[in-house]
Amino acid sequence: MKIATWNINGIKARLDTALTWVADAKPDVLCLQEIKCVDEAFPAAPFESLGYNIAVHGQKGFNGVAILSKLRFDDVRPGLPGAPEDAQARYIEATLTVPSGVVTVASIYLPNGNPIGTEKFAYKLAWMDRFQDRARALLAEEQPLVLAGDYNVIPEPLDAKNPENWVNDALYQSETRTRFRTLLNCGFTDAIRTCHPGPNVFSFWDYQAGAWQKNDGIRIDHMLLSPQAADRLIASGIDRHTRGWEKPSDHVPVWIELDLG
């Protein structure tokens, strides 16, 4: 079973790009972030034609997450618990039945948090604390679980071409990285890093300053696996070639292959 995540940076502007990749890569489940549209505006029909069921948690203009699945959804839960006043659409999770049992998949768009020292950075850290609470609750179910998305966290120096350029950025602050590490230590496996331990493994290249041409990338799109999912991990990858396409997203697809029977 192939599960992928992609910050698409606007599903309406990126529809042809997304369809081209989906038709080629054929993920069973695709988590999208930054769809930047309300639920009703999501272009569902072309994905349904490719055999996908669609769960959307949208927002006008900004943010917005979705899960596309060739398997029927048993249950869909939009929104990160713990802050009913939070109107930002950054989280949706779904449970699917697979031959070996069930798998839960979450599509997450963790706040950017820049600039540091502002309420935006405080919101990021608070969101990470809420996210850890939810992740712990899901771990306690002791089932295959995949937390996939744009974490806006550069975990280690190895995860940036030029880590020194990020020392004043919210993605690389000690508060940010400590929270990510604490989350991992709850018992998750970072699927990409486990399969690809070396340098130059990136998922984002800025549109500006020729970042792609210089391979000035960072790894901020992650797939965290519960022990029950990690035990079934066969492979993982990053489809960086999409960054060279016409009208690319600044993020590229990240995927795993799990043996779920």
Next chain:
DNA sequence: ATGGCGCGTCAAACGCGA
């Protein structure tokens, strides 16, 4: 050293991203 791009928006600049 600085800025450099792209999307979405009450439609022209502006907020936002990373």
